[in-house]
Amino acid sequence: MRMTNQREIILEELRGTTSHPTADELYLMVKKRLPRISLATVYRNLEQMADLGIIQKIDTAGSQKRFDGNPELHYHIRCVRCGKVEDLSLEPVSSLERLKDAGEFAEYRIIGYRLDFVGICPECQAKEKDH
Ligand SMILES: [Zn+2]
Numbered sequence: 001m002r003m004t005n006q007r008e009i010i011l012e013e014l015r016g017t018t019s020h021p022t023a024d025e026l027y028l029m030v031k032k033r034l035p036r037i038s039l040a041t042v043y044r045n046l047e048q049m050a051d052l053g054i055i056q057k058i059d060t061a062g063s064q065k066r067f068d069g070n071p072e073l074h075y076h077i078r079c080v081r082c083g084k085v086e087d088l089s090l091e092p093v094s095s096l097e098r099l100k101d102a103g104e105f106a107e108y109r110i111i112g113y114r115l116d117f118v119g120i121c122p123e124c125q126a127k128e129k130d131h
């Protein structure tokens with residue numbers, strides 16, 4: 001049996017999904033391959049990989065942190081009803097990228113920005129019509 005380390009398996013599972021899972025969700029996925037892994041281990045590896053820029057951490061106020069296996073800049077859209085997060089096929093707005101690089105804002109050293117779209121997903125729209 002080839003020895004694969006836990007982090008590689010966590011990364012494989014995360015890259016294999018587009019659902020932007022929470023640590024809990026990813027834990028359940030990884031557990032199928034590594035029955036003895038703990039949630040704390042999954043969580044720690046996710047945080048470390050996010051710090052290294054291998055993956056992205058999606059922090060949204062009021063909801064659980066989600067993780068994204070795609071480290072490239074892209075925008076997300078979140079459903080305010082069911083909380084799911086999907087990728088938005090919109091090119092990053094280059095004027096915002098320039099502002100970030102120029103660091104034109106007061107005394108701050110700009111390290112990034114957040115641009116999140118929120119809406120109601122097709123499934124939740126359909127549910128609302130049923131009522
Ligand atoms: Zn929804």
Ligand SMILES: [Zn+2]
Binds near residue numbers: 020074075086
């Ligand atoms: Zn994404």
